[in-house]
Amino acid sequence: GAGVSQSPSNKVTEKGKDVELRCDPISGHTALYWYRQSLGQGLEFLIYFQGNSAPDKSGLPSDRFSAERTGGSVSTLTIQRTQQEDSAVYLCASAPRWLGGGGTEAFFGQGTRLTVV
Amino acid sequence: DAKTTQPNSMESNEEEPVHLPCNHSTISGTDYIHWYRQLPSQGPEYVIHGLTSNVNNRMASLAIAEDRKSSTLILHRATLRDAAVYYCIPGSSNTGKLIFGQGTTLQVKP
Secondary structure (H helix, E strand, O other): OOOOEEEOOEEEEOOOOOEEEEEEOOOOOOEEEEEEEOOOOOOEEEEEEEOOEEEEOOOOOOOOEEEEEOOOOOEEEEEOOOOHHHOEEEEEEEEOOOHHHOOOOOEEOOOEEEEEO | OOOOEOOOEEEEEOOOOEEEEEEOOOOOOOOOEEEEEEOOOOOOEEEEEEOOOOEEOOOOEEEEOOOOOEEEEEEOOOOHHHOEEEEEEEOOOOOOOOOOOOOEEEEEEO
16 A cells, blocks of 8 residues: 655755645554654654644744644644755654554655755 | 664675664663664665564564663675664653664675
8 A cells, every 4th residue: 555655755945935844644544753854864853643633742843843734644744934954854654553552663754855045 | 762872883794694783771661672774865664673572574583682771683684775774762652752863874795
């Protein structure tokens, strides 16, 4: 079946513009995670959803970042007034259930490469 | 969240076994140990996970120390395609987050 799909795969935007990044998780997966990876760095946790709720937003870098999930499915990560330091690959992952229970795996998309010029 | 220590890099020859170590001395008793890997220009992919017993799957084996303070990912016959960054991640039973460290960059020589 289809894996986690992210769009666009690449996005170039001007500093100060808003961008929306989309994640389509695997059907039926209740948990959804957003990470970002700056060039040559490890993955940085941003936010996770259980259903449509976001119990943990602790990784969002600033109030310019927000995310929502509707219908327990598609999620959108929005970055307002983009800055050059926002340039990174933004990765989405979904899992059949909350990872805290253990015993399950997360499936990652290929990411959206965001470049702010 | 439990802290992990992994070597920054390792090298292996093709078709030889590779043992990738990880120390996670602060892991709690209910946290699973997960391993993911990230091939160049791709998103991470799941490799294996375990709690207390050693685990095997088609990709790898996971050997967990009896005190659970360390584990070793074993690739039985490395291939060029196994060149990747390997992340050892103690799962957090409190938060449900996977927190990625810097991982081990594995180079496989032909």
